[in-house]
Amino acid sequence: MNDLLKSLNIAVETGKRAEAKRLTQSLVDSGMKPLDIVEQGLVPGMSAIGEKFKNNEVFVPEMLIAARAMKEAMIILEPLLAQAGIKPKHTVILGTVQGDLHDIGKNLVGMMLKGANFGVIDLGTNVDPEKFPAAALEHGAHVIALSALLTTTMPAMKTTVDAIRASTVKGIKVMVGGAPISQEYCDQIGADGYSPDAASAVDLALRLVGETR
Amino acid sequence: MNDRRIPSPLVPRQSGLLLSDWLEHHGQPLNTRCGGRGLCRGCLVQLSTPAAPDPPPQRACQTDCATLPADLDCIQIAATSIRDASLHGVTTFELRHAGPTPAPRPGVGLALDIGTTTVAGALWDFPTGRLLADASRPNAQRRHGDDVVTRITFAVTRPDGLDRLRHALVHDTLAPLIDQLLARAALPVAAITQATAAGNPAMLHTLAGASLAGLATFPFRPVFLGGRTVPPAEHRLALACPVELIPGLGPFVGSDITAGALATGLLADDGPALLIDFGTNGEILLKHAGGYLATATAAGPAFEGGRLSCGAAAGPGVVSTLRRENNRWQPRLVPGSTGPAAGLSGAAYVDLLALGRREGWLNSFGRLDPRHAAVIRGPDHALRIQLSDTLFVTEPDIAELMQAKAAIAAGALTLLDLAGLRPADLRALHVAGGFGFHLDPDHALAIGLFPSVPRDSIRLAGNSSLGGASLLLHRENAPDLADLLDRTTVVELNQAPTFADNFTDCLSLYPFA
Ligand code: B12
Numbered sequence: 001m002n003d004l005l006k007s008l009n010i011a012v013e014t015g016k017r018a019e020a021k022r023l024t025q026s027l028v029d030s031g032m033k034p035l036d037i038v039e040q041g042l043v044p045g046m047s048a049i050g051e052k053f054k055n056n057e058v059f060v061p062e063m064l065i066a067a068r069a070m071k072e073a074m075i076i077l078e079p080l081l082a083q084a085g086i087k088p089k090h091t092v093i094l095g096t097v098q099g100d101l102h103d104i105g106k107n108l109v110g111m112m113l114k115g116a117n118f119g120v121i122d123l124g125t126n127v128d129p130e131k132f133p134a135a136a137l138e139h140g141a142h143v144i145a146l147s148a149l150l151t152t153t154m155p156a157m158k159t160t161v162d163a164i165r166a167s168t169v170k171g172i173k174v175m176v177g178g179a180p181i182s183q184e185y186c187d188q189i190g191a192d193g194y195s196p197d198a199a200s201a202v203d204l205a206l207r208l209v210g211e212t213r
Numbered sequence: 214m215n216d217r218r219i220p221s222p223l224v225p226r227q228s229g230l231l232l233s234d235w236l237e238h239h240g241q242p243l244n245t246r247c248g249g250r251g252l253c254r255g256c257l258v259q260l261s262t263p264a265a266p267d268p269p270p271q272r273a274c275q276t277d278c279a280t281l282p283a284d285l286d287c288i289q290i291a292a293t294s295i296r297d298a299s300l301h302g303v304t305t306f307e308l309r310h311a312g313p314t315p316a317p318r319p320g321v322g323l324a325l326d327i328g329t330t331t332v333a334g335a336l337w338d339f340p341t342g343r344l345l346a347d348a349s350r351p352n353a354q355r356r357h358g359d360d361v362v363t364r365i366t367f368a369v370t371r372p373d374g375l376d377r378l379r380h381a382l383v384h385d386t387l388a389p390l391i392d393q394l395l396a397r398a399a400l401p402v403a404a405i406t407q408a409t410a411a412g413n414p415a416m417l418h419t420l421a422g423a424s425l426a427g428l429a430t431f432p433f434r435p436v437f438l439g440g441r442t443v444p445p446a447e448h449r450l451a452l453a454c455p456v457e458l459i460p461g462l463g464p465f466v467g468s469d470i471t472a473g474a475l476a477t478g479l480l481a482d483d484g485p486a487l488l489i490d491f492g493t494n495g496e497i498l499l500k501h502a503g504g505y506l507a508t509a510t511a512a513g514p515a516f517e518g519g520r521l522s523c524g525a526a527a528g529p530g531v532v533s534t535l536r537r538e539n540n541r542w543q544p545r546l547v548p549g550s551t552g553p554a555a556g557l558s559g560a561a562y563v564d565l566l567a568l569g570r571r572e573g574w575l576n577s578f579g580r581l582d583p584r585h586a587a588v589i590r591g592p593d594h595a596l597r598i599q600l601s602d603t604l605f606v607t608e609p610d611i612a613e614l615m616q617a618k619a620a621i622a623a624g625a626l627t628l629l630d631l632a633g634l635r636p637a638d639l640r641a642l643h644v645a646g647g648f649g650f651h652l653d654p655d656h657a658l659a660i661g662l663f664p665s666v667p668r669d670s671i672r673l674a675g676n677s678s679l680g681g682a683s684l685l686l687h688r689e690n691a692p693d694l695a696d697l698l699d700r701t702t703v704v705e706l707n708q709a710p711t712f713a714d715n716f717t718d719c720l721s722l723y724p725f726a
Contacts, residue, residue, distance in 0.1 A: 099430025101707035
């Protein structure tokens with residue numbers, strides 16, 4: 001079992017998606033609990049790659065293939081987690097703002113958050129401002145994460161923050177990111193946090209929910 | 214590349230006056246490529262005082278002249294902040310179109326290619342069918358942003374934005390280009406009897422003075438996509454004839470690609486063929502059995518030298534080819550130029566990536582191997598390749614190039630997927646634009662920038678947009694254009710299920726499967 005978990009960690013970290021899928025299935029078949037597979041098989045691999053990214057040892061390509069391998073594993077595990085009624089401690093509502101269809105970076109952020117054991121509700125791309133607070137209410141979320149890749153859709157990020165603040169969801173934290181976004185812009189639109197990449201997005205989310213690593 | 218020092222007790226300490234604007238009006242325009250929004254590092258300057266001769270750089274576009282230090286000694290402009298005035302677009306093209314020969318008639322025709330980075334024009338003598346002159350110059354709109362979307366932002370967020378963009382294009386770019394062409398042909402402006410223009414919708418909208426608001430966010434709704442005739446009263450050029458705007462295909466797939474399809478002869482290619490334009494927008498057209506598929510991949514300006522430490526558009530004084538002999542770098546400048554190398558062109562970066570893979574100091578993820586002699590640590594302690602005293606390439610540069618490469622390669626692969634084809638099925642690959650011109654096709658194949666096609670099916674087409682605009686001065690070619698427009702489907706890559714996966718696969722430096 002331990003060997004399988006270790007191999008799964010390596011498969012995720014090095015982005016071997018067929019391996020990741022096969023190993024996850026074997027672990028499920030061997031009777032291991034899905035939550036344990038996530039915590040011991042996926043989280044260490046994703047946090048290792050996140051650490052390496054922060055230390056400048058790997059770049060976006062390696063992150064993307066690791067996320068893709070993790071996704072294969074999650075396709076098997078997510079229905080089982082839902083069946084078992086497992087709810088992660090913290091939930092993040094994630095989406096790309098209205099008018100914008102870019103989602104590769106957003107999906108990577110989502111995978112890293114899942115890899116740190118957050119529940120992630122992904123609303124997809126081109127999401128209306130009002131959908132974010134509505135989803136936060138429905139899922140009892142703690143954080144809303146917004147992505148924008150176009151300078152022309154940055155204003156939609158502001159509209160979304162305004163819609164969240166005007167809604168009945170209180171005390172929710174909003175984090176923002178995407179290539180044209182900066183800390184200055186985050187402050188300007190009244191969001192609670194910005195991070196430039198998917199690895200530091202995890203630290204930011206943890207900080208926003210009051211946990212540190 | 215040397216920094217420039219401006220002794221500047223002269224700058225008025227006027228509040229509301231931006232340092233970048235003052236410099237621009239005093240002959241020192243900066244690379245304000247984010248449109249002056251304080252997002253890029255193109256206008257970094259150092260404000261030296263006797264007490265602090267080497268202060269941290271700051272953005273001139275965010276510096277109010279009223280806040281300048283009282284004892285300002287000089288303004289130091291970093292080499293990377295000096296606006297590239299030597300940009301040269303490609304004006305050469307080959308006309309492979311197999312259409313009917315146009316009948317001789319009186320008059321002179323003007324063909325224009327309005328690119329985001331450079332514009333080019335050609336003057337034709339109708340009675341003889343002879344090319345009278347060609348010329349190109351940088352698009353002055355670049356001061357409002359180096360990609361279309363930044364310019365669209367500029368146009369929609371400022372009350373006078375569209376007008377300023379239009380002025381930059383018409384008054385500061387096209388008017389001098391036309392003057393230059395007329396001077397070369399020794400003709401008065403009244404001689405021009407007909408004009409055509411190819412370009413992406415944002416460029417053609419600014420020329421026509423049409424609102425860019427519909428191009429700002431999804432769902433994109435351009436004011437017009439099909440052709441449009443702009444009468445003399447509206448185009449603001451000195452021409453007495455209207456300008457015919459060639460129809461485009463989609464909001465970001467412009468008529469440069471429709472025109473290019475005509476000029477390269479792709480329409481008549483036997484079997485599947487691909488046309489790739491390596492501009493900022495990375496437009497691609499695939500010819501397949503059922504018709505045509507077109508898309509834009511948003512590669513960004515990396516292959517034109519944008520956002521890279523030592524990147525430059527191919528022009529005089531810029532390295533166009535890189536070789537290594539006996540472990541020594543052999544940079545070659547754009548033919549016909551001399552002097553210290555001022556920067557690296559996209560083609561030189563492709564050479565570097567391919568050589569790095571071949572010699573083993575660059576891995577497939579774009580990481581440099583510190584154990585190799587070619588790789589050193591820079592003053593910032595990060596790994597880099599040092600080509601000369603002033604030219605170097607960093608890992609972040611390589612990452613930027615790989616994203617641009619991945620966007621184009623994944624776009625091409627996705628169109629092939631949709632048509633049920635593999636790269637090996639392609640009979641021809643037409644490479645349009647200035648970037649292709651200096652490129653070593655073997656290197657482009659080795660790093661997976663080009664789909665793996667046999668070497669002799671690669672055609673470097675030059676400025677096929679200008680070629681196509683020239684062809685479309687003749688009504689005889691209109692039916693081919695109409696047929697192309699009719700049979701083309703525009704693909705929105707965000708909605709193509711395989712794009713994201715292809716993008717991830719193509720973010721490595723392997724040949725294109
Ligand atoms: C791939 C790509 C596309 C793909 C998108 C596919 C998809 N499903 O997402 C396609 C080809 C479809 C596309 C389309 C367009 N694109 Co595009 N695209 C890119 C490209 C090349 C890479 C983006 C990417 O995915 N990078 C990889 C990921 C991993 O990085 P990332 O997105 O930056 O995300 C990281 C961080 O930003 C951060 N992050 C992201 N989101 C969030 C959220 C939170 C909460 C946090 C904390 C962090 C965070 O973490 C991520 C991981 O580290 C960029 C160029 C570039 N260099 O960025 C242009 C670029 C973004 N596109 C651009 C343009 C213009 C367009 C189009 C308008 C034009 C066109 N060609 O049709 C359309 C618009 C479609 C639309 N309505 O959205 C421009 C935008 C220019 C501007 N000034 O805004 C760019 C910058 C290229 C350029 N310079 O011209 N594009």
